[in-house]
Amino acid sequence: MTSPVSRALPVCTCPLLDSEAGRQATVVAIACGEHDACRLRAMGVYEGATVSVIGRRHCLLVDVRGTRLALGADLAEGITVRPQERAAN
Secondary structure, three states: OOOOOOOOOOOOOEEHHHOOOOOEEEEEEEOOOHHHHHHHHHOOOOOOOEEEEEEEOOOEEEEEOOEEEEEOHHHHHOEEEEEOOOOOO
16 A cells, blocks of 8 residues: 655745745744754744744844834744735735
């Protein structure tokens, strides 16, 4: 007996730094130093969390569960996210 072939669409991910402003995304991985990863998780940025980019200036302004966090580019580059589907109007 053969197993069914999965026809799921590939999951697109990108660094949080490249995420589209205003679009929600789910954190899938955090690749930075252990100390920074621990601090991010304590502030609500953990695998499975929903985040969205609010703005970009000299840092990345991110909304995490109603709280705004300012993240440096190096830190935001190490956070991998999966953009969520846009809601149909």
